[in-house]
Amino acid sequence: MKDNDRAQQMANLFEEDDPDYLTDERWWQLVLEQDKEVLGEKPAEGGDALLPPGFVDEPPAGDPEDTTTTAPPPPQPEPPAPPRRQIHELSRKYVHPTFRVEYEIQAYGVASNDPDLPAGLPWVLKLDDVATRTYGFLVDVSHDVFRSTTMTPLDGLLTELTHRTVEFLKGQAQDPSVAGVLADFRKLYCLNSRLDPQEIITLATSVLSDMARAIPTLVADGQGEAMFNELESAERDAVARRMANRGVPDHKALIADGRFWDYADPNP
Numbered sequence: 001m002k003d004n005d006r007a008q009q010m011a012n013l014f015e016e017d018d019p020d021y022l023t024d025e026r027w028w029q030l031v032l033e034q035d036k037e038v039l040g041e042k043p044a045e046g047g048d049a050l051l052p053p054g055f056v057d058e059p060p061a062g063d064p065e066d067t068t069t070t071a072p073p074p075p076q077p078e079p080p081a082p083p084r085r086q087i088h089e090l091s092r093k094y095v096h097p098t099f100r101v102e103y104e105i106q107a108y109g110v111a112s113n114d115p116d117l118p119a120g121l122p123w124v125l126k127l128d129d130v131a132t133r134t135y136g137f138l139v140d141v142s143h144d145v146f147r148s149t150t151m152t153p154l155d156g157l158l159t160e161l162t163h164r165t166v167e168f169l170k171g172q173a174q175d176p177s178v179a180g181v182l183a184d185f186r187k188l189y190c191l192n193s194r195l196d197p198q199e200i201i202t203l204a205t206s207v208l209s210d211m212a213r214a215i216p217t218l219v220a221d222g223q224g225e226a227m228f229n230e231l232e233s234a235e236r237d238a239v240a241r242r243m244a245n246r247g248v249p250d251h252k253a254l255i256a257d258g259r260f261w262d263y264a265d266p267n268p
Helices: 004-015 025-038 153-168 178-189 197-217 223-229 233-245 251-257 259-263
Strands: 092-095 102-109 123-129 134-139
Touching (some): 092 153, 102 153, 123 153, 153 178, 223 233, 233 259, 251 259
Parallel strands (some): 102 134
Antiparallel strands (some): 092 102, 123 134
């Protein structure tokens, strides 16, 4: 490699067990680019660059009297790149609570034909900026794998971060497991989807209370009493006791307009 500073930087990243430099892929790509430059090609070109004049024999000239020329076809416009939409909920810094491995993530929702998303895959995690260690997480949220309540784009991202963390720490004293690292990430970043029994009960009670307070605005006059009479005898007695314990002066009015639901037992 002709750029010694670049080679030294890549060697240092390899010594630091950077997962993006543990294979020969990046070295190989740089070698290919420099070989193309020797052949007179630009790094982004393929292998069909024109040869220098005189490199091969010129073909014989055609009929000198034939003056007809064929105009080259007009170049076809490049198709527009599929739009990307940033997913702000997933775009943040992720830090493992024990090993302090950090990842700066910029997440984007992309179409299935996005040029940077391998065909058929639901997501890909790419290191976009080596200097700032910023990763791009491209995810096709319409992929079949996400047609489930147990698999979300966040689950896919945390799976990728788990894999990279384990690879980064491989051979070191910690020797973490995939199960342990993933459990730590989920405990820290999946609080909204955690199934805690007490939290579920509290949320359900709050929702039922809101529904009970909304009923008087939705029922017609006198319909509340008909609803009250549809309850079991034990349920009606329980409602009456709660209204009495809370000092309701006119329980008939609350039954008539449907406000009695606010005194029903949320946990029968």
